[in-house]
Amino acid sequence: MNKSELIKALSEEKKMHVDEATNVVGAFVDSVKEALLRGDRVEIRGFGS
Template identity: 65%
Template sequence: MNKSELVRALAEEHELPVEDATVVVNTFFDCVRDALLDGDRVEIRGFGSFKIKGYRGYKGRNPKTGDSVAVPPKRLPVFRAGKELKDILNP
């Protein structure tokens, strides 16, 4: 399912105009993004949680040339499924 399919499903299930469903979905994603940018953890009960995990920089290697490459530190979003979602997927 992609974002437009999610908008369409929300609009159909709650008999909303597609424009209103689009605003709801975009607002949800914007709130999650803003919370993660602020360093907060986002927990959706029954579904899972999102957080940002920081990784230190390291020395890597270019596989094509064999040269050493400095890989800078980075932050990546991480999703962890909640117990209820795991139970649904693995009955």
């Protein structure tokens, strides 16, 4: 699953507009990036399983 597929799935599952789902996924990715840039460890248990 790529980013655009994740956005589509989120918008369908939660019945939200694609633009809103795009913002949610973007905010999530930005938060993870910022944490990694600070040297923090990012762990998302159960993700991808």
